[in-house]
Amino acid sequence: MSLEHAILGFLEREPMTGYDLKTRCFDDAAGHLWTADQAQVYRTLERLSERGLARSRVFPQRGKPDRKVYRITTKGRAALDGWLHSAQPLAPVRDPFLVRFALADGLSDEEIAALLAEAREEYQSRLDTLRADAAAPVPTCAGADDRGSELYRMTLGAAISATRTVIDWIDDATERIRQGLPVAKQRPTSEGV
Amino acid sequence: MSLEHAILGFLEREPMTGYDLKTRCFDDAAGHLWTADQAQVYRTLERLSERGLARSRVFPQRGKPDRKVYRITTKGRAALDGWLHSAQPLAPVRDPFLVRFALADGLSDEEIAALLAEAREEYQSRLDTLRADAAAPVPTCAGADDRGSELYRMTLGAAISATRTVIDWIDDATERIRQGLPVAKQRPTSEGV
DNA sequence: GCGTTTTATGGGACTTGTCCTATACTCGCT
DNA sequence: AGCGAGTATAGGACAAGTCCCATAAAACGC
Incomplete structure (x- = not known):
């Protein structure tokens, strides 16, 4: 899937929380290319983390929920690079x-x-x-x-x-x-x- | 979903089997607008039939598997018409x-x-x-x-x-x-x- | 003769994506 | 004083879509 790699790509640019990804990246920036459901962003982050492609660290905040900042790992960078280099099939039309x-x-x-x-x-x-x-x-x-x-x-x-x-x-x-x-x-x- | 209505639309034109829909309609004709997985076509037909939007009748064949021909019902025609008339949200971009x-x-x-x-x-x-x-x-x-x-x-x-x-x-x-x-x-x- | 394609149906497992909900605290507005 | 919006996470249920598989017989090419 693309969401996984899109997230890796954004994390490669800057470590971020799920909330940042959803609001800043998908809603604001990449919304023209790829929309993402909030729940799925979190689930994908978790999976990325399980597979060792990203790592998270919790930053406690006062007054607000803690920030769980995700950062791409070396393995994640390799996966992203592989995706960027490998041939991808054209998306089927669906209008x-x-x-x-x-x-x-x-x-x-x-x-x-x-x-x-x-x-x-x-x-x-x-x-x-x-x-x-x-x-x-x-x-x-x-x-x-x-x-x-x-x-x-x-x-x-x-x-x-x-x-x-x-x-x-x-x-x-x-x-x-x-x-x-x-x-x-x-x-x-x-x-x- | 659109597949359901697309199928109703095709059945409105002509009664057909799941196989016909998949090969003649989706692969050949509507493939530029909407691709459909074979398994999903059959599942959708079954659901359409459960909900009374289509009816099926089996035509035994010799040498080949029986044909299960689906036909749109009056209720199905109404559903199709409703879909054609009702405002549909633009599909989110996903490239x-x-x-x-x-x-x-x-x-x-x-x-x-x-x-x-x-x-x-x-x-x-x-x-x-x-x-x-x-x-x-x-x-x-x-x-x-x-x-x-x-x-x-x-x-x-x-x-x-x-x-x-x-x-x-x-x-x-x-x-x-x-x-x-x-x-x-x-x-x-x-x-x- | 032997494998592949065509005709035809459908199940099982899975991935992807959506919708709704809960939690919890702050800040600004009315 | 209360209510919604913003910040932040995440679960549950479900819908939609994909992939692989099984069955079964005929026809067609090599």
Whole structure:
């Protein structure tokens, strides 16, 4: 899985607690590339620690819960490096929005257009967020130095162009529907198997 | 989940067996939008049947295992329709390739370029497949009639432009790296926690 | 003749990811 | 004075998805 390696990668940059990883790294920085559930971050950290890829040390705090700071180990660094070097299969496509669109032939043209409009809005707001992030300084956790920051900025660029492409497609599709789709053939509603 | 509804959508077009769904629908047609594990298709069909959204009937065959043909029920049609009409949240982004790229600041420029080249090849072959599919007639299971076929062709177009965008980004990124990335700051390799 | 692919179903074990909950103390707001 | 938000950890239950396996007969290539 990627979460494990993503966490190792972040720990390689800076020792951190599960809370830091979740809020600073995943919610703020890597959220455009990989979202992570809080419970899973903690569970993954524990597993990493069991397997000797990370080590933790508790720092007591007054007034707040103790911080359990995780640090990558030499073994963890080796695992991260191995992952970075080894060939990874392309992630299979999995787009609920397009699945829905493809199966929407039972809806009227107007309903399909509404579906597109709704998705467009959401993609647009995602784009706005991405652009705001691109204008803002790179979060510490995303770019430890200039090299890391540059890579992060480049992935932001990838996310932006991907999102723009989707929006453009939605616009084309909407135009196509405005011209009128072919009508559906009458299909039987119910009968014996 | 989407698989459940995708299956209902396919059954709405034509009654089918789990095998048909897996091979004809998911592997051949919808594979660009949603991949499905064979075991999960069967399990989902069973669950659909338990919940009264689909019904099955066994057709004995000689020489081959019996066909268990599933057919969508009125209740299933209602569920599908509800899903098509209800607002769906955008899928969270989850791109292992970009995560890897973002965390690759420990690698040399050449190694990062190699990583990109490798991904480019895979995306290119995905693009070739998509283009071949776009040139071929729409599979029966993807487009039951002209309306369905048109929607399917449009989603193919979406997949093609998305893939092209990624490839373009990879080319830009490669060019950027050829110009030389900033060097990494020296980071401590090991020390006390 | 012999192995592989095709047709067809399904179980078991596992990984990954999500949702909800509990704990516990502080700080700021109303 | 109380209530929610922030800081920090973690368990339980579950949903979704993957991988490997078994069965069984025909057809097809070598």
